[in-house]
Amino acid sequence: MKQSEMLLPTLKENPADAEIKSHQLLVRAGFIRKVASGIYSFLPIGNRVLKKVEAIVREEMENAGAHEMNMTALQPSEFWKETGRWNTFGPELMRIHDRHHREFALGATHEEEVTALIRDEVKSYKQLPLSLYQIQTKFRDEQRPRFGLLRGREFLMKDAYTFHQSYESLDTSYEKMFNAYSNIFSRLGLNFRAVIADSGAMGGKDTHEFMVLSEVGEDTIAYSDSSQYAANIEMAPVVTQYEKSMEEPKEKEKVATPDCKTMADAANYLGHSLAAGLKSIMFKVDEKLVMVITRGDHEVNDVKLKNLYDASFIDLATEEETRTAMGAGFGSLGPISTPDHIEIVADYAVEALVNASCGANEDGFHYKNVTPGKDFEVTQYADLRFIEEGDPSPDGQGTIQFAKGIEVGHVFKLGKFYAEKMNATFLDENGKANTLIMGCYGVGISRTMASIVEQYHDDNGITWPKQVAPYQVHLLALNIKKEEQKELADRIYATLKQAGIEVLYDDRKERAGVKFADSDLIGIPLRVTVGKQAGDGYVECKERVSGEQSDVHEGNLLDQITSFINQ
Amino acid sequence: MKQSEMLLPTLKENPADAEIKSHQLLVRAGFIRKVASGIYSFLPIGNRVLKKVEAIVREEMENAGAHEMNMTALQPSEFWKETGRWNTFGPELMRIHDRHHREFALGATHEEEVTALIRDEVKSYKQLPLSLYQIQTKFRDEQRPRFGLLRGREFLMKDAYTFHQSYESLDTSYEKMFNAYSNIFSRLGLNFRAVIADSGAMGGKDTHEFMVLSEVGEDTIAYSDSSQYAANIEMAPVVTQYEKSMEEPKEKEKVATPDCKTMADAANYLGHSLAAGLKSIMFKVDEKLVMVITRGDHEVNDVKLKNLYDASFIDLATEEETRTAMGAGFGSLGPISTPDHIEIVADYAVEALVNASCGANEDGFHYKNVTPGKDFEVTQYADLRFIEEGDPSPDGQGTIQFAKGIEVGHVFKLGKFYAEKMNATFLDENGKANTLIMGCYGVGISRTMASIVEQYHDDNGITWPKQVAPYQVHLLALNIKKEEQKELADRIYATLKQAGIEVLYDDRKERAGVKFADSDLIGIPLRVTVGKQAGDGYVECKERVSGEQSDVHEGNLLDQITSFINQ
CATH class of the missing domain: 3.90.960.10 (YbaK/aminoacyl-tRNA synthetase-associated domain)
Structure with a gap:
């Protein structure tokens, strides 16, 4: 893509309301723009990252046997009244009425709508289990939207729902989803933990949050320094064996x-x-x-x-x-x-x-x-106290450390909570009506994108992991007015595009300093600079993360780039 | 995909509220389900078609040099008040307020929001022209939602916006978009016309509607029987040369x-x-x-x-x-x-x-x-009358015929209408502020999907064109309880999947009659039936549209299918 033809506005200064790195950098590098508090548009380069995160999520959902569908943002209030959440969800649930004064919720989540659908469409145990997901805009009117994409009011989510005849079947799906989530966040290059969480008011049983470790996270995680154990600090049991003091009891x-x-x-x-x-x-x-x-x-x-x-x-x-x-x-x-x-x-x-x-x-x-x-x-x-750093890990391996986490995913055994309230049943082998058993599973797509930036940046800008970088190569023509530079850069651009490599080509009439600074800010993994050596057919390759650089002849460039990409 | 694992509920009867074929068939074949009047969920098989239509639209947009972005559904009312459309759009514009009583429109279209964005981000003629698009859910509270996806209240649209320094530049982009739209609807296999339309209250100049010819269309098109000429009946000039009567005038x-x-x-x-x-x-x-x-x-x-x-x-x-x-x-x-x-x-x-x-x-x-x-x-x-069938075509070629059309696309030279009202300017070569010139371009994605069904169906169900069919092959095991049928069908399923062919495998414990009827209803282009000849390794291939059928040995099946797909 030629940068001169793109809407890619970079900023020198951090926006006044941006307190954390992902918010600052995503705005400054031209990935997102604020429309209103907690409501962001994705500019073209931001949309590319979003689509790559989506693609990885979609792939892992399909591998886990989930089928993509697409429910609605406008949800009849009747559904929400059946479960009682029309009241209990509070002002976070945005409400609207149509010209005929019929009330709707703006989809904050889809347990109600999907349960209503399955209640109508699933009659028999033969149709079970079912695993459905969607990738869709959600609306939640947060009291205090902040941190850019981390706590927004309109955001992109993947939400999945499974339906079962038995708890064993739910356990199987839960495990598949759990593994899919582990794959997703691993593939995204995130340092995360699957954390035992509180099932809270949802009435379910098992639940895990997937937490990206980050200083800006709003949750505290207690994790073992020697095993995979991790739990929301509220959920971690204390297994310390206290030794009774040998002191002689005195008179009070x-x-x-x-x-x-x-x-x-x-x-x-x-x-x-x-x-x-x-x-x-x-x-x-x-x-x-x-x-x-x-x-x-x-x-x-x-x-x-x-x-x-x-x-x-x-x-x-x-x-x-x-x-x-x-x-x-x-x-x-x-x-x-x-x-x-x-x-x-x-x-x-x-x-x-x-x-x-x-x-x-x-x-x-x-x-x-x-x-x-x-x-x-x-x-x-x-056991009535909070676990503390240094306590033994509940799984018996190592001691507990604390970390802050950003919740990017959540898997949840809902059990019969929604199906009971909405009277969603199926007929079993004996023709007897049974209540459906459910699980639900969410990934915050836009929040995940911000979490990646929290873990991948340096003083100069973002350092995208290859798998989600908006482009694979950033090609810079330092002085586009010099014919030899323009010609070589144009030729390289054509060659890379031809080879199916995603390349952003800075062909703007800007100073070299501006181009270098923007390139670091945007954070594409490999920079190819066409400058003074263009006459000899040489360009400079520089890796964004390591800073490693080398002069490469045009003839070797495609090989060099391909090998970097596949590294 | 195994049908036994899928949410694919088919119905024998037409829904009571479905008056037209696309509505009836998309519901009956399990592609969509009504959530509320004019509001539909896409079940997994429907989502697949939607995604294929999207992919074709996306490809043609990229070819036309447009860059994908993603704006918001929640739009501050301030934008709409600047253009006056907060009032003039009427009750079709859904409105909502947040917990702090701030008003928002639910995105019915994005001229206001994109103009506000570009006003902030584009300062100089050097950044022009720009071409942006998004594929996104839109909301319009229609007075009388009907015809399923054809006139809905929540629907999927591709909307594009271009920004220019000059009208010549707008003309160039308009032509690119016009050609992209022609490609899109041609690739989708639709019988359509690009129709000269009324620029109405939008204040623009040129505008064309892309109309799929269909009896259920709500617009009347006047088209030439001998050329590409087509116009909305309101817009077609009458070029008849009336010969003055030779009769002698009498006294009144x-x-x-x-x-x-x-x-x-x-x-x-x-x-x-x-x-x-x-x-x-x-x-x-x-x-x-x-x-x-x-x-x-x-x-x-x-x-x-x-x-x-x-x-x-x-x-x-x-x-x-x-x-x-x-x-x-x-x-x-x-x-x-x-x-x-x-x-x-x-x-x-x-x-x-x-x-x-x-x-x-x-x-x-x-x-x-x-x-x-x-x-x-x-x-x-x-010229003050409506054109009529039999009138000469305004382009001088042939005579006018009428047809009914479904509007699936719209290209529009907006000119300065929005930019003027919203004070969106840029600095030209002389440092002088100029008003931006705009174009906008829409495709109704979900409406297009329904239009395809209007043109592609027969008495037994849908007859999807290959390029948008939810799957390429429908594999039926007629009696899944017979080991030889199940084994052969399982093997074929594995082979086809391995070869990258999209296959829906009816492995349900249903009667053969049910499977045949469902298969016709769903409308996948090629049906492969594993039945009584399974023991000899033979299956039946049947083309959905032509009804052509032949017995094929397992060993030749992949070749046969591949050649059908590439035909």
Whole structure:
């Protein structure tokens, strides 16, 4: 493609609203342009990358036996009302009505629509399993769109849905999809982890998020330094075996702890480490008050607490609720002489403590030398804390490290959640109606494109991996007004095109400095520069990533390029 | 693809709301499903056809030098307000607001958005011309969605936009696009015409519609039986040379014509042909009343009248307005003794009449023996009637025939219409700001798919042309429970897939009759049936269109199929 004929506007400055590299570089290098907050157009060169990511996703979906289809953006509100998500999805779901005042959702996702379709079209177990996918624009009205393509309001997604007669069949499809996702992100050259995730309100069972490791990620991943284990930090179980202290239990002692508002204040005042104190927090669990105790240096993981109680609602108690129940405020709570109707649950780490300190349920007072079992009983010990760096990995291999991740994919065993609500059934071998079992699987295509830039850039611009680079070769004619340069560059352009190589040809009447800077910014893997040596038939080849460069004669150029591409 | 694993639900009956063949067959054969009125999902087999049409469109766009990009569905209302179309587009433009009450249009077309983009990104004549396209879902809230994909509310379009420094440059791009469109519809195997169309309210100059000839089309095309000439019936000039009657003009005579409400009534009562009467109709042309006279057998073409006056508004006068001005009602109007302030314009055919009749501007009375020039004068003779079948073709070659057409493409010289309203300028060679000149070009992708079915079907189903058929071969195992049939069919399936042939394999446990009927309905060009001769290694090949069939041995099958595909 001749650059002079293309809409490829580069910018010297970062856009004011672009905080992260992918946002800055994709705008500066002419790949995307903002239309409104969280809404981006893809300029031609950006569209090329998008199409390459799409092609890899499509190939892996087909390999996994999924069939491409194309559902609609306008979705009747009736579908969403059947599952209740018309209300629960909240303002993120964009809503519109037609001239006849009929309400529609703008497709944020397609569980409802695909379930409605399959409910109508699948009658018999003979038609199962089914695996369907689409690549389509989605709409979600994010409260705070930001980071360019990473958190947009209109974005490209691949979403897939599978339908099954049995959970075993779902497991098989889930594994195929899981592998397809691993292939996709591997082929894209991404440093990622498949992370055990929370199934949350979707009502499903197993679920994994595919996370691209990146400082700008909004999720924290706990991963093993010695195995493939990785989980969303909320989901990682703590398997630490705590050794009970050998210390002799002493008599508990009530002491004044004036002006101690926090665990740290109290530990400091009492002259012991954070780990030697008990942290007591009041939670509302489905309207019941529960005291949760962890070691002073640990943090309560509320997902674990919620799962322990199989609760549908969980929240911190307010200071007022706490004081009413306990007679003391946040800084002075403890498990000794709590009212009988308040359950106490404690993290396993607490069980191992001897002679710890805790709040006395009286403002400004703590107990010293408190030992669980001796001074108080708990309803239950459980794994209730967040995992920490250095903890043993739950799979028994290595220790846990933390990383930040960008969620680019999600696989999810939905089970019967949607089919039950939408009454989607099939007849089994005995002519009996059964509820369909479902899985769903998403890849954020445009978000993945941005994630690639997060992992592939340097100070001068983007450094696209070959498989998704918008072009394979960037051909520069440094001074297009010099006949010998133009002639050689034109000839090389024709030869490369002829050979089926994707080449962007900078034939603009611009200074060499501008061309070099733009080329680095755009980030095509191989740069071929036609300059002063054009008269001798020599050009310069430079690899974008390594910076390796060499002078190559026109006659050897195609070989050199082909070998670089196939390297 | 194995049919047993696919979502490919066929129906015996036509859907109740499907009036035309493409709608009926695409639903019955499992290509599309209705989600809501005018809103359709594409099932996997339908998506395959869509993608093939897309691929041909994309190829021809690239050949024409257009670059693919991807704009947004959510378009800030500000853009539409700049051109005034936020109001003038009416309820067809779907509108939505985000959680912050900001208004957006759902992309019905992208002139505004692309002009806003180019206004920001193109500064200099050096960046021109530009040619951009996208393939994207569009939204238009049609008053009466119908005919399945032909008039939908959510549909797939290819839209292209070009930007120019000069009208000559626009002409060049227009011609390239025109040729690309001819190639597209030719390659799709469609019987179509490029039709001169009305530039209407878009303010442009040249415009052509690409019309697929079809009885179900909503537009009437006037085309030459001997040349490429074709025009929307509104746009075809009448070039008939009327020979003045040699009859001697008589004295006009006022006669009572009781109960004559129509031209036909009066002609009948007076005992002459329709062509011997004058038809007089009152129009409001930009608030001015104008009497338009045609021969009694002709129809006024209001587009021509509007163009004659270069009017921005035109409508029929009401009976009340007519009576107030003329003293008589609709049935009794005529050009004799009309008030001076009322202009009279007449079609050229009127000039040739002698001794015609006309209304007397008095209810229940007509004049006989009226001759233009003698009995009344007109302000102007002009071409004011609709062309008719049998009229000479405006290009001087042959005579005019009518056909109905489905608009599948539209090319349009927009000129400065949008750029002026949106203040989109560039600096020319002298550093002077100039308004951009634009063209726009659309192809209805999903509508084209339906048009193909309108032209390619028979009583048993669809008869896809090879280049867009969802698969190249439909392989049927008649009785999958018979080991020899299953083995042979499995082997053929593997061989064909291996050879890169797209094959749909009906491996379902269904009766032979069901499989044959479904195969005809789906319409894949070549059917390969594995049946009773499987034991001898023979299968039956049958061409869907010609019905030609032959028994082929497994060993010769791949050759036979390859030669059919390449035929």
